Amino acid sequence: MSGLSHFETEGCRDLLGLLDNDEIMALCDTVTNRLVQPVDRQDAIHAILVYSQNVEELLRRKKVHREVIFKYLATQGVVVPPTTEKHNLIQYAKGYWENQTPKLKETAEPVTKTEDIQLFQPVKEDKEAEKVDFRRLGEEFCHWFFELLNSQNP
Numbered sequence: 226m227s228g229l230s231h232f233e234t235e236g237c238r239d240l241l242g243l244l245d246n247d248e249i250m251a252l253c254d255t256v257t258n259r260l261v262q263p264v265d266r267q268d269a270i271h272a273i274l275v276y277s278q279n280v281e282e283l284l285r286r287k288k289v290h291r292e293v294i295f296k297y298l299a300t301q302g303v304v305v306p307p308t309t310e311k312h313n314l315i316q317y318a319k320g321y322w323e324n325q326t327p328k329l330k331e332t333a334e335p336v337t338k339t340e341d342i343q344l345f346q347p348v349k350e351d352k353e354a355e356k357v358d359f360r361r362l363g364e365e366f367c368h369w370f371f372e373l374l375n376s377q378n379p
Contacts, residue, residue, distance in 0.1 A: 233319075294315065
């Protein structure tokens with residue numbers, strides 16, 4: 226069972242996407258003690274995320290290089306000094322993911338008024354006003370269509 230939050234899971238998924246296939250497969254073997262045999266890269270990433278106990282445990286692995294964490298943070302717009310050590314980069318990443326949760330809560334607004342909720346209600350048709358001559362409509366369509374078709378192929 227994964228001990229990662231939603232934002233940590235998504236962040237780690239993006240971060241693991243920066244690794245090579247061989248590194249992903251080796252990391253999967255390490256995390257799962259070779260008990261899970263992934264079919265492909267996505268399956269291996271999923272297994273890594275599911276069987277990791279927490280973010281620090283995953284990011285401290287040797288296969289997750291300092292440069293990979295730095296590159297991930299840079300792509301997310303988190304500015305860190307290039308000389309930052311790996312354990313500090315892990316803290317920056319954790320802090321970034323923790324800050325994503327309040328942003329989501331701020332942007333999500335509950336619907337408080339019933340006027341804001343629009344339910345689908347079929348429009349009542351006025352039978353007398355909506356009398357359509359489908360035969361006439363079909364004839365007009367055919368006339369328009371074949372005129373257009375014949376103009377393309379004289």
